[in-house]
Amino acid sequence: MSEKMMQTIQVRRYGGPEELVLESIPCPRPGEGEVLVRLHAVGVLPIEWKVRQGLFGRVRPSTFPYIPGSAIAGVVEEMGPGVTGFSVGQAVFGRSNNGGYAEYTTAAVETLALKPEQISFAEAATISGGATVAWSALIENADLQPGQRVLIHAAAGGVGLFAVQFAHWQGAQVIATASAANAQFVSSLGADIVIDYTRTPFEELARNVDVVLDTMGGEIMTRSMRIVKRGGILITLLGQAPSQQEASYYGIRAIQNTPTFPFPSTHLLQDIAHLMATGQIRTTIARTFPLSEASQAHALSQIGHGRGRIVLQVAP
Ligand SMILES: NC(=O)c1ccc[n+]([C@@H]2O[C@H](COP(=O)([O-])OP(=O)(O)OC[C@H]3O[C@@H](n4cnc5c(N)ncnc54)[C@H](OP(=O)(O)O)[C@@H]3O)[C@@H](O)[C@H]2O)c1
Structure with a gap:
């Protein structure tokens, strides 16, 4: 044959x-x-x-x-x-x-x-590599709670669009960065404040946040550490590990996203698909x-x- x-x-x-x-x-x-x-x-x-x-x-x-x-x-x-x-x-x-x-x-x-x-x-x-990553970072690793303030970078991207919706769904106050062309889109996902990063440094509008989801790395990650309140957390999706010296100086946790394996589990995929099928989140x-x-x-x-x-x- x-x-x-x-x-x-x-x-x-x-x-x-x-x-x-x-x-x-x-x-x-x-x-x-x-x-x-x-x-x-x-x-x-x-x-x-x-x-x-x-x-x-x-x-x-x-x-x-x-x-x-x-x-x-x-x-x-x-x-x-x-x-x-x-x-x-x-x-x-x-x-x-x-x-x-x-x-x-x-x-x-x-x-x-x-x-x-x-x-x-x-x-x-x-869903995989987008929603699953946003969920593991915000809900599992950062343990985002209702009423907390979260800053989500690159909110219009394949991870960010889900991160904004999960954070909003969780009852957090959502601050998001996007270019002007995507501002309306990011608001429609549930962001309370959208910062046009091409015009306004995010530090001007995002201060004392409980959680930062860093999808950019480099100097955006470094600058983001300064706006996390003491006891808060920065989670980065990038390969460059955040400086632990700076994190302890600011009294925050700064970590790379570490999913639990197998990742994404059937269970996590099912939960996210259910939220999509019932119209609670969209892609x-x-x-x-x-x-x-x-x-x-x-x-x-x-x-x-x-x-x-x-x-x-x-x-x-
Ligand atoms: N470690 C992991 O498990 C993991 C998993 C998934 C993703 N990642 C990483 O996370 C990053 C994002 O992934 P993705 O899939 O969401 O990427 P993507 O879909 O390509 O998203 C790109 C987004 O970045 C935004 N952007 C560009 N420059 C920006 C800036 N200076 N400030 C704020 N937003 C900016 C763009 O928005 P505008 O068009 O409005 O500029 C665009 O919507 C990538 O670097 C990716 O490799 C890591």
Whole structure:
């Protein structure tokens, strides 16, 4: 019997978006505890162009060729050994560690959940790496409480749009940064104050906050530490660890986001999907591209000024 083939995007060396090349390779087979997913949509996360550029090449070198992409949504095509709780033909979403820019991928069932009918595959592909990260940072690690003040940087982005909604839903006072073009959008998500970071230094309007969600790093992270009240917390999503010397000087905690594994768990994915299916939170898709245009999708993501998540639509 001839081997089943699939279209996929492969990266053979570090470089620009042109290194994302459409190729035909054998379809993977699901291992123990995994399913084979026929993909409909996959989210494009900033980490994927950072890895492609080789920004983590020293600390976490890539093995070539590799297939980028992890935030998946599709239909279960085949069950691996030992899998229970899922069946062939079910619509699922979540995280794959085996490359999502493809027609098929394998994924561990512990990082998958059933997709509610009310949300599309493209919408479901915005949850992993976006909503799941916002939840683990704000609700789990920062333990955000009703009435607290939170500053969320890059609130119009694929993480920020969920972070604003979770914080608002939790009853916190939400201060958010976005460019003027996204101010109305961020307000509509539940932000009480939107700071146009291109015109106003955030320190002018955000002071004595309980929690900062830092999605920018660098000097924005450093400046953000100064506006956290004593006893408060800054959580960064970036690779650069916050200075513990400065944190203790200000009397705050400053940490990198550390999710609990498996991440995202079926349970977390289900909870978020339920909030979306019942209209309590919503997602936004910045733009969709076909799989063959993954390089254009990366080029757009690298600009760093979007509204919502870019998605590759692999199948309708
Ligand atoms: N460690 C983790 O687990 C993890 C997970 C997910 C994401 N991340 C990281 O978190 C960051 C955000 O991810 P994302 O998926 O939300 O990115 P994204 O969807 O590409 O969002 C980019 C957003 O950044 C905003 N922005 C750009 N410059 C800004 C500035 N100076 N101040 C405030 N906002 C600014 C843009 O808004 P305007 O268009 O209004 O300028 C845009 O909406 C990325 O660096 C990503 O790698 C880490």
